[in-house]
Amino acid sequence: MIMSRQEFLIASGVRGQTLEFWLEQEWLIPERTITGMTFTEGDVARARFIQDLAAGMGINDEGIDVVLHLVDQLHGMRRVLARLHDEVSGEAT
Amino acid sequence: MATNPYDVLGVSSSASAADIQKAYRKLAKKLHPDLNPGDKKAEEKFKEVAGAYDLLGDAEKRKRFDDGEIDASGADQPQHHFYRDFAGADDGHPYTSGAGFADFMDGEGPFAELLKRSQRARANRRGADLHYRLAIDFVDSITGGNKRITLPDGGALDVKIPPGLVDGQILRLKGKGAPGTGKGGPGDALIDVEVLPDRRFTRGGDNISLELPISLSEAVLGGRVRVPTPTGEVTMSVPKGSNTGTTLRLRAKGAPRHGGGSGDELVKLKIVLPNSPDPELEAFVSGWGKGKEFNPREGGAS
Secondary structure, eight states: OOEEHHHHHHHHOOOHHHHHHHHHHTSOOOEEETTEEEEOHHHHHHHHHHHIIIIITOOOHHHHHHHHHHHHHHHHHHHHHHHHHHHHHHHHO | OOSOHHHHHTOOTTOOHHHHHHHHHHHHHHHOGGGOTTOHHHHHHHHHHHHHHHHHSSHHHHHHHHTTSSOGGGGOOOOOOOHHHHHTOTTOOTTOOOGGGGGGGSSOSHHHHHHHHHOOOGGGOOOOOEEEEEEEOHHHHHHOEEEEEEOTTSOEEEEEEOTTOOTTOEEEETTOSSOOOTTOOOOOEEEEEEEOOOSSEEEETTEEEEEEEEOHHHHHHOEEEEEEETTEEEEEEEOTTOOTTOEEEETTOSOBOTTSSBOOEEEEEEEOOOSSOOHHHHHHHHTOHHHHHOOTTSGGGO
C-alpha cells in the first residue's frame, strides 16, 4: 500500500516535525512524486523501529544513526546469504 | 500472556519505576526483532517483554495490576509487522546496504558476481524522478519559450519549452529530480506539458488551422486582410470570389518541425454577413437574378 505523507503520519504516529528531521538524517527515504512524498508499509515499520530505538530504548540520535547504518548493512548481508543459499541449493539438486 | 510481568522483566515487585525502565531497556536492546533479524523467536520474547513493560512502565496500570484489577493478559501487544519483515523481502528494499561486503566485490569470479547482483545499496541509490505538470498557452507551444515551475518546497524549476511542442509531451530535465545518495546521481525532473486550447488556433500535425471571418465584400471582390499567427499578425490576400470553406495557406507559419522547417498555417475562410439586416443588400439580392438560379445544394457546388 502506498500512502501520502499525511497517511504515513497517522499510520506511524510520527509527528510532522520529527519526520522532517528523519528525512534530513536520511533515516527514511520516501519516493518523491508530483503530489509530494509517498510512503510504504515498510517505511511505517521502519518508523516504528526508530521509535522503539528512541523512546523504547532511550537511544539518542547519534546512536540511532549508527544502529540504522549497521542494520541496513546486516540486511544487505542477509540478502547475499539468501541468494547464496538459493544458488548453492539450486546446484545441489 | 500469563507469566508474571515482574518475572518477565526480572525485577522485584517493589522495584522503582526507574529500575523497571532500566530492566526493560536492557532486554529490549537484546531482544528487539529488528536487532535480531534472523532470530524467529526474538519476536515472541520481545512481545512478552514489551507487554510486561506496557503494564509496569505505566504507574496507573501498574497500580491496577498490583491491586488485582487487571491481569497480565490485558497487556498483549497489538499485532504489527516489524521492519525486518519488509527489509528481508525478495524484491529488495531501498535501505538495504551492500557496504558490509563491498570489499568482497572488488575481485573477479562467481562470488564477486553474485555479490554485485545482490547489491541494492541505499548508499548508491539514484535519486527518484520527480513528476510535474505544466500548462502552457497554445502560442507558447508553437514559438517556444521559458517557463518557471514553483516547487512545493519554495524552489523553482526553469523549463525551456522547445518550439513546436505538442500536448502531452514530456520534457526531461536531467539531474533536476530528487538527489541521489552516495554514488547514485540525482534523478530527472519529468514535466508533463499540457497545451491549453486556443480559441483561434487548432493544431493538426505540424500545420495549424484558423477560421477567419471575412465580409461578403472581401469574399466577392477580394482584398487584403490581417490574419493572426502564433508569431504575430500578417497580411494576406483574399482572392476575388473566395467562399466559406476556402482554405488559404500561409507557408511556414505553422509549428516548427523536428528536423527543421515549419508547418503551414491553414486559414479557412468564413463569410459573415453584417449583424443587422441591410436594406441596400436586400434590395440588391432581390434584383439579382443569377443568385436565385444558383442552388448550392445541387451539383458539385458542395
